[in-house]
Amino acid sequence: MTKQNAVTRGTYDEVMLPIYAPADFIPVRGQGSRVWDQNGTEYVDFAGGIAVLALGHCHPALIAALKAQSESLWHVSNIFTNEPALILAQKLIKHTFAERVFFANSGAEANEAAFKLARHYALTRHHPYKTKIIAFHHGFHGRTLFTVSVGGQPKYADGFGPKPADIIHVPFNDLDAVKAVMDDHTCAVVLEPVQGEGGITAATPAFMQGLRELCDKHQALLVFDEVQSGMGRSGKLFAYMDYGIEPDILTTAKALGGGFPISAMLTKQDIAQVMVPGTHGTTYGGNPLACAVGNAAFDLINDPALLAGVNERHQWFADALQSLNSTFGAFAEIRGKGLLIGAELAGIYRDQSKTLLGLAAKNGLMLLNAGTNVLRFTPSLIIEKADVDEGMKRLAKTLSDFREMQ
Numbered sequence: 508m509t510k511q512n513a514v515t516r517g518t519y520d521e522v523m524l525p526i527y528a529p530a531d532f533i534p535v536r537g538q539g540s541r542v543w544d545q546n547g548t549e550y551v552d553f554a555g556g557i558a559v560l561a562l563g564h565c566h567p568a569l570i571a572a573l574k575a576q577s578e579s580l581w582h583v584s585n586i587f588t589n590e591p592a593l594i595l596a597q598k599l600i601k602h603t604f605a606e607r608v609f610f611a612n613s614g615a616e617a618n619e620a621a622f623k624l625a626r627h628y629a630l631t632r633h634h635p636y637k638t639k640i641i642a643f644h645h646g647f648h649g650r651t652l653f654t655v656s657v658g659g660q661p662k663y664a665d666g667f668g669p670k671p672a673d674i675i676h677v678p679f680n681d682l683d684a685v686k687a688v689m690d691d692h693t694c695a696v697v698l699e700p701v702q703g704e705g706g707i708t709a710a711t712p713a714f715m716q717g718l719r720e721l722c723d724k725h726q727a728l729l730v731f732d733e734v735q736s737g738m739g740r741s742g743k744l745f746a747y748m749d750y751g752i753e754p755d756i757l758t759t760a761k762a763l764g765g766g767f768p769i770s771a772m773l774t775k776q777d778i779a780q781v782m783v784p785g786t787h788g789t790t791y792g793g794n795p796l797a798c799a800v801g802n803a804a805f806d807l808i809n810d811p812a813l814l815a816g817v818n819e820r821h822q823w824f825a826d827a828l829q830s831l832n833s834t835f836g837a838f839a840e841i842r843g844k845g846l847l848i849g850a851e852l853a854g855i856y857r858d859q860s861k862t863l864l865g866l867a868a869k870n871g872l873m874l875l876n877a878g879t880n881v882l883r884f885t886p887s888l889i890i891e892k893a894d895v896d897e898g899m900k901r902l903a904k905t906l907s908d909f910r911e912m913q
């Protein structure tokens with residue numbers, strides 16, 4: 508790189524829309540669960556690109572799939588179909604409740620499609636007033652105006668003018684609160700089986716089963732946003748598989764492409780049928796490059812040994828965090844499923860997640876938060892023990908550094 512073209516973290520503030528506050532270093536290379544920055548400094552990656560890098564950085568099978576596809580067909584649009592998309596749809600159908608698939612490029616787009624489908628189904632099959640969507644406090648569904656309005660954090664949805672109407676938010680895991688607002692005008696109940704951005708909170712089995720019954724009673728659709736909890740993250744292929752019930756619509760993204768942008772909305776044939784050519788669409792959705800990588804990722808993730816490994820790794824993290832907690836008293840609770848883990852901060856660490864993330868980076872650890880008071884761990888589903896051990900050493904140093912600053 509010539510000096511003239513050199514970019515630094517300072518360049519970010521000069522050229523980018525200031526909606527993020529990225530870390531001080533710029534990653535340039537990744538391998539497995541390690542990353543290197545512009546200066547050659549090495550980091551352990553407990554963030555996994557926010558639950559995207561299910562197979563770590565630069566997995567050889569994903570590289571091979573991307574290379575092979577890039578030499579045959581990149582894009583054809585949805586005026587034509589393509590083999591990788593059809594094959595990935597077949598796999599998703601074979602291994603889930605679903606009978607029909609729609610591909611898009613991001614979680615928000617898959618959710619946008621899901622909410623439009625739920626509304627359209629209710630209006631087409633039932634009556635024009637069946638438009639109410641019930642969603643949950645602290646839920647997160649993406650940043651388009653519809654998805655951010657269904658999300659349960661008003662601060663993200665305010666300030667953009669009129670919002671889509673008839674969306675009601677109630678407390679998560681509170682079935683009575685749902686019962687109080689549920690009626691025959693309800694078209695959908697929307698939730699993350701494990702809330703991610705909202706603080707890593709898993710739905711209780713009684714709540715999930717109760718929602719299924721309520722939806723059946725009122726002919727409403729049950730929509731699971733598994734953008735974060737899906738594709739092996741929870742220790743099952745999808746988190747709903749732990750609850751003995753099925754949704755009517757499910758969305759998945761993040762880990763689906765292992766780092767290549769792709770998302771999918773899954774549903775049943777009867778529901779899909781209300782959509783006809785022209786009802787909805789996207790230019791890139793289901794593009795051959797994304798689906799080729801998705802196929803390679805799916806084959807690796809949908810493997811009993813890999814999924815068992817996720818639960819084994821959950822224990823590595825839980826044990827290490829408990830042990831740190833006995834030294835530092837840093838956590839009020841350690842929770843979550845599989846490799847979607849939250850450590851709620853306590854004592855002097857309370858509400859200090861942002862500061863801790865900065866300190867962690869200085870100690871060579873890429874870490875996430877979920878709100879101000881929860882540290883979030885969403886590493887590669889195949890992270891090695893040595894990487895977990897080294898990352899936990901750096902987390903211990905981080906907690907110790909913070910304590911010394913007080």
Ligand SMILES: *Cc1c(COP(=O)(O)O)cnc(C)c1O
Nearest residue numbers: 613614615647648649703734735
């Ligand atoms: C990340 C996320 C989204 C949004 O996905 P994008 O790809 O950023 O649009 C939606 N729902 C959940 C549960 C998520 O974690």
